[in-house]
Amino acid sequence: MIKSGAWNDNTITYYFDKVLTSTPDKPAIIGYRVEQDERTAISYRELDRIATRTAAGLAGLGVKKGDIVSCQLPNWWQATALLLACARIGAILNPLMPIFRERELRFMLRHAQSRVLVIPQRYRGFDYAAMIDGLRAELPDLEHVLTIGGQDGSSFEQRLLERAWEDEIDTQALFAERLLGGDDVVQLLYTSGTTGEPKGVLHSSNTLFANTRPYSERLHLGTEDIVWMASPLAHQTGFLYGMMMPIYLQGTVVLQDIWNLDYALRVIKAEKPTFTMASTPFLADLVEAAGHHPGALDSLRIFVAAGAPIPGALVEKAATRMKTRIVSAWGMTENGAVTMTRPEDDTSIASHTDGIALPHMEVRVVDTDGRPRPTGEEGNLMVRGASLFIGYLKRPELYGVDAEGWFPTGDLARMTAEGYIRITGRSKDVVVRGGENIPVVEVENLLYKHPAVASAALVGCPDERLGERLCAYVTLHPGYETLTLDEVVDYLLGLQISKTYLPEYVEVMPAMPQTPSGKIQKFKLRERASQMRLESAKRR
DSSP, X not given: OTTTTSOOOOOHHHHHHHHHHHOTTSEEEEEEETTTTEEEEEEHHHHXXXXXHHHHHHHHTTOOTTOEXXXXXOSOHXXXXXXXXXXXXXXXXXXXXXXXXXXXXXXXXXXXXXXXXXXXXXXXXXXXXXXXXXXXXXXXXXXXXXXETOOSTTBHIIIIISSOHHHHSOHHHHHHHTOOOTTSEEEEEEEXXXXXXXXXXXXXXXXXXXXHHHHHHHTTOOTTOEXXXXXXXXXXXXXXXXXXXXXXXXXXXXXXXXXXXXXXXXXHHHHXXXXXXXXXXXXXXXXXXXXXXXXXXXXXXXXXXXXXXXXXXHHHHHHHHOSOEEEEEEEETTTEEEXXXXXXXXXXXXXXXXXXXXXXXXXXXXXXXXXXXXXXXXXXXXXXXXXXXXXXXXXXXXXXXXXXXXXXXXXXXXXXXXXXXXEEEXXXXXXXXXXEEXXXXXXXXXXXXXXXXXXXXXXXXXXXXXXXXXXXXXXXOTTOOOOOHHHHHHHHHHTTOOGGGOOSEEEEOSSOOBOTTSOBOHHHHHHHHHXXXXXXXXXX
């Protein structure tokens, strides 16, 4: 990897120092908080001051090199400040999705043995501080909870930003002592698993920048580009292309913390972003808006759509309504974007494929015995290369990389003679709704605990805007005649599961379709779900 130029051992601190030297007063982050209708602009010089103080403060609170600092934050500038602060003191940043609730956090924070957690006091009407207070007794390793917007002793502002930590600690000596190498772990991201619990994906600076550099080069992005990021920073999309890439480019990022189409149009008009990456629902909304607001999106040169294959009709509609070039991509937390179409490709390529491998990455399609499948025929998608993650936290047995470096993605795909792939399905049991992976097995296991449920199977129902909606098929124990969607939702919420994982349709079956060995034939349920109209997915 080093010989090929894929890895250069540079960290985010190296690229941040470069922009501090070249253009310190350039806007680094322009943050929009939708509920407050608030705009905050921070220059690279100001971000350096904040990150330095935050880094020294975290060290002052006892964070050591290799410790994990978790944050459950929306798209707020504090997330980028934490990324830089952790890099300077050798800590590992663990972003957590704001949608997570007690059930997810209880597992993730214990598994990571997080020393520090940074949260909002409130966000979208939810009291995060109260939630964490209720979990503290179950998290023996969690020493500090810092609350953005808090008023007591746990306030992020009071503990870190309002105290001149840099005057109390020799930051130059501290940062030199904690200097990271390219192979040190810098990121821990949890991905929805199919085995009933999430997996903690570990990345180094080398693996992350081995993706960021060729990604930006394929899209012809440079210092003058303005990145607009409304996708969550706690996803690999937001982390790589909303936090790391703008610093690498020496550019500016515009953050939007809640997806609201009307607000997005205001942001685009004010900031003139040139690039974004998001899942299909974001694109569908913008394409619809472009029909009513001619010229409003003209600054947006590139839209990379990922998370699910883009409907061809949507790409064609975008081509007639927007000047934006639609780029199709496929990737995963374990790699970042692996395949992408090229901006110069014909529009039909983005409509019908998920791209061709980025430099330093390889993909292949194989059968169940690992033999290459013929061109155009479906098989298991394998990937290897420079941006491949370095392992799952405390789960080495799940790494799955073979002796030749190939990693089984769990996705099914076809490949063209030119090397473009098309994702055709998932061999792993995950439903993707609006770009969010739903851990089907985990939700099924919870449904099985319902006193009325004898068997349960969850599948995706195709949806033009969200990609998929979650459908639950159940059989009931004797004595139970019905089970409504409202009852299922109330039951799952009572188990403190994220609302994102809730089914939107429930059907009671007299019997599940099964193989002779008793395994539920989910393909038959998917066929049944695919025949449903969107309106029927809202039935109780």
